[in-house]
Amino acid sequence: MTAIKTLRSRTVVLPSTNIDTDQIMPARFLTTTTREGLGAHLFADWRYDAAGAPNPDFVLNRPEAKGCQVLVAGRNIGCGSSREHAPWGLVDYGFRAVISTEIADIFRNNSLKNGLLPVIVDGQTHEWLLANPGAEVTIDLESCTLTLPTGTAVKFPIDAFARYCLMNGVDELGYLLSKDAEIRAYEQRRA
């Protein structure tokens, strides 16, 4: 996992509320046995027409979306299925952060484990971001702030441990494995 400390990028805006993980990564692409290459199928049913040609109206197909690493989404993105293929697809495509007012629990967890930063903002900041697609924002994980091009900076909440892992590019498994003695003691107590 690549470490994130600060991120500066223009935004792509998908204003729909309740964008579920079936939209982010439709089920027919879940027969893969690897994590790689899922960016090609990201938002497949919105991004391509029935013949597989890019839908020119979809935001990711517009030239200004190229290179954007921050996705601003409507309230409650990531609801539904636990498929980690959704954050895998977003990361493979090039996204490093998702901003919304609410982010569904399992999707948020899965994102944190893949270097995709879930940023929860207040309604007013969200409104501004929705109204200003392509705005260049700065996300600083050291200070947990999102800074808009207007200079407005807002704090966002993030679990301390997940933040540590993201900033250092380490995964949680190392920490779990370091608790082997405690796990063994628990197993013996319960046996």
Next chain:
Amino acid sequence: MRVSSPKTMFEKVWDRHVVVPETADTPAVLFIDLHLTHEVTSPQAFQLLRERGMKLRRPDLTLATMDHSTPTRTEQVFGGQPISIESAARQVHQLEKNCAEFGVELLGLRHELRGIVHIIGPELGLTQPGRTIVCGDSHTSTHGAFGALAFGIGSTEVGHVLATQCLLQRRPKTLAIEVANALHPGVTAKDLILGIIGQIGVAGGTGHVIEYRGAAIRAMDMEARMTVCNMSIEAGARAGLIAPDETTFAYLKGKARAPRGAAWDEAVARWRELPSDSGARFDRTVNVDAAALEPMITYGTNPGMVVPITAPIPSRSGDAAFDKSLAYMGFTAGEPIRNQPVNVVFLGSCTNGRISDLRAAADVLRGHKVAKGVHLLVVPGSQQVRREAEKEGLDRVFIEAGADWRESGCSMCLGMNGDTVPKGEYCVSTSNRNFEGRQGVGARTLLASPLTAAATAIRGRVTDPRDLING
């Protein structure tokens, strides 16, 4: 001695599984009693073990099956025909290979105990009160019906459990849903949970574990309780719990992997301690009147877009997402949902693929024919459910009505195995998600109970099951 303060059931189960307590800097290390796994969300997790040269820590607490991408046509399961989707076949074979390599018990494609992972856990008696249960599938919440703390995880966490039998978790909040009074005839557990989701919204339970309580819950059998807990995730809650009681114990007694003899008595004594203490505090409480509910059906593209079957499709002026959803569904605000023509009816899934669901649907269908032009697909939740249905002659009722009777699996709930709804067609489905494209590209899903699904199959139009049951 200090008298401990009253605890919720969630707190009791959580506290008993904490290996390392949480701090401001680190989440709790939580021990997992049962890890269920399947072909879709596990390959990358097994690969992680392989890359790091690790073994599976507790094969005795791990069980694998295959359900999502598996075929439901008998000839592809048992006969000479290959699985029609090549990548699905590869995934099935990869699970066989991974289970052999890491020593995981697998209820494979032709195993007589195979089925949807959330159907077989309870069926085998592995789902027990007080356990922590995880699976790389969001409908793991189903197992909460037994008073187990059960929730869905991603593939990275599947790897964590394979390697350590533990997960790093922050303690969620608690939400009590008090369901007073009794459901009317023709109104089922499915209608109740759809009603609850309609009331609290698809993000209403985010960050919470739900405990379903009250007279209507106590009156339900285990299969109905599983239907309720199954859709907790559709309200945003990772887990839903119901306190174990005599109904729970009677269901589990004698199940293949439930405790026996003296161990059974000890287990029941332990399970009786699990229900929330009186005076236990929940972070939030929501009240629901079961007697006020009618058969419910969804009209939009998330499970919170739901109405009583007798009501018109609502309108929300100025809500672009709502209008986009109605446009996808091809519905107009203000028109009745009742009598909308349908093309497909799907009876099955981890929500409503158990024997009681098939019995309920068969009771409505008996002596009737499926309407001309309607495809009724009946997919039992497990091979055990399938055999039981055949023993009771339910398969004959379905086949004589003109339905398609299949082998078990997730099937048309998400269409991964090729069982899909054609583009633009309407499907009344007993499954759990009506998202855009969930049942196939361009498919239009209406979620409802098995009774509503069966009545709709007969008429070929969205039908209030009470019209057929009463008349």
